[in-house]
Amino acid sequence: MTKVFVTVDEIVEKPRFIDTRFSLANVDEGRTLFAQGHIDGAIYWDLERDLSNMESSNGRHPMLTKEQLQSLVERSGLSYEDTIYVYDQGGSPFAPRAWYMLKYAGFPNVYIVNGGYPALAEEFPVTTEEADYQETQLMLDWQDGIYASRDDVKRIVDGLEKVTLLDARATGRYRGEHEPIDPIAGHIPTAKNFDWEQVKKGSTLAPNDVLLSKVSKDEEIVVYCGSGVTASPLFAVLAEAGYENIRVYVGSYSDWITTYDVEVGENI
Structure with a gap:
């Protein structure tokens, strides 16, 4: 059985957090929430700016090209050795969207945090400062x-x-x-x-x-x-x-x- 979802108490040391909070009704809401406070060390991935190829006509939130997804994970400073935890507001589709993209790119240790940001904020430090990670260069193992x-x-x-x-x-x-x-x-x-x-x-x-x-x-x-x-x-x-x-x-x-x-x- 594949482990997909974790609770806050299952998160291991040296986690990488990705904040994917978003609102389909207000596309700026997620980034605003992130700026107001996010889990320390988290980066922000926006559904439309980062996780969709909005230049494509193949649907309303089209699939990223492999080149776009590779650029996203590399400029985010991710590596296959990272243990990555993706969160949204809890019970939403945005963390699963990011999780799916990371699995498509072959990342072996990526999980969705059940309970989302509210659960994490009770146990982990919250900050308004944006983390800065060194860009990586990866040979991705695409899961077509x-x-x-x-x-x-x-x-x-x-x-x-x-x-x-x-x-x-x-x-x-x-x-x-x-x-x-x-x-x-x-x-x-x-x-x-x-x-x-x-x-x-x-x-x-x-x-x-x-x-x-x-x-x-x-x-x-x-x-x-x-x-x-x-x-x-x-x-x-x-x-x-x-x-x-x-x-x-x-x-x-x-x-x-x-x-x-x-x-x-x-x-x-």
């Missing part, structure tokens, strides 16, 4: 097996690969009953649905019996959402539960609808 492209998903939809698509959005959006963000309502054909918020318990994330009954460890699974952000928590909790054949379609629904048709209703 956890990433799914639009072409990969099209092969699944066309029946060329036996893979379960798992839509992490709210059920009403999945069914096509309403769509508050994207121009077309519905879901990627053949997809099942499991609202990612069902793995939230207060400020923590964890797998539960409902999710584990929706998909089995024997299946290959590709998780997606609206823009690739809230798919990350489902990927993380499935990994925590010991699922090995899982990928994220980072472009997600907002990328799919630029090229292909959708379904409405529900797949059981």
